[in-house]
Amino acid sequence: AWLLARKNNGQFILRIEDTDRARSTKENEENILESLKWLGLEYDEFYRQSENVTRHKEVLNKLISENKAYLSKEVAKDGSGEIKEIIRFKNPNEEVSFVDEIKGEIVMRTDDLGDFVIAKNINEPLFHFAVVVDDFDEGVTHVIRGEDHVSNTPRQILIGRAIGAPTPIYAHLPLVLGVDKQKLSKRRGALAITEYRDQGYLPEAILNMVAMVGWNPGTEQELFTKTELVQIFNFQQVQKSPAIFNPEKLNWFNREYLKKLDDESLIIKLESWYGEALPTKLLPLLRERLTTFADLKKMKEAGELDYFFNQPKFTKELLKTGTLLIEVIRLLETISETDFNKEKIKELIMPYADEQGRAKVLWPMRVALTGKEKSPDPFTVAELLGKNETINRLNEALKLG
């Protein structure tokens, strides 16, 4: 909806459908607001359905006086057994058809709906009714929503006709299903947008992923900025069948967007997610190794980054033989502190490593610096450790033999 509104210079309206007071909470509303803000989907108008009850009541009364709706005394379905006066819509039992922008023409009989309920009482309108009144009042031209609303559309059209509202253009998007092929829901693997944020995903990745589920540009391009999506998104290439959400693909999108970040932006985002300052020098160890920001946390907790902060401990077995480190140290001593970068170090060490056998030189050098079986290459690590610390650690390793 946001994409289409922006593309056509329309207004993106956010309306909180909170007519059911029992289910509508401040937390849920805030979560929606937070999610949209995080994704960068700014809205042009904001409404809360519950604030329109006076208007709903007015239309309800009008419908009743016009004999298009009626009060009905019935036993409450809430289990209380009380007799309550609900409001039913007088169903004209017509065949209703509409042209969905995505699915094409849809024809449905409405007689099996009966005289459906549109309000619990004069002060408590139900969703289907409130939506139609609000859409009318707010000048909604396009209703873009999930496929789960297709079968609700005829009754909303019927209500619209009864109140003299124009029928908006409908577009029903395919649903996103979980791996179990069921509609994504809280109980079945669905996460709130804010939870993806908390798991360390980038909003660009989420947005791109969501856009590509159920829609494609018709080309082989997969990475799109928000601006590009606005330009090329269209209904014609929206899929008609539901799509199963693939978390692996989301991870890929996230890695792609992580790659696009320069060092400065990456460290800023990483720090703000992680909640504490991080040395910029840490980046070479992180870049290419992160899928989401949460991996930083995992790596720290698993001790994978310890060697950056502390002198590593390791066994002679892991080091294998450290005797060749004497020459490594000698060579490194010749580099000035200011020139101590990985290119220079590599240039100096590689000839010696090639001469002695790379594994005999590079492995112990790397273990001496990291204490790890797996780590980034020794040149990268040496640079971020600095000349003194590097030589220090190599000397320590030498003592092991």
Add this chain to the structure above:
RNA sequence: GGCCCUAUCGUCUAAUGGUUAGGACGGAGCCUUCUCAAGGCUUAAAUCCGGGUUCGACUCCCGGUAGGGUCACCA
């Protein structure tokens, strides 16, 4: 079950009557390499089934089958 929608690799999808059925994710293999990661290359993998229509069907029609949605005094 009624009504509505849908059906191409495991997943997301391209191909709107004529292609060796293409791409991406994931998988496998190889290369690169001191290890890991990243990267590069290669590869396996699909038109749900049955009838039509047509010189020719992924594509059009019909029927099955399968999947999804919906049938609230929820949204």
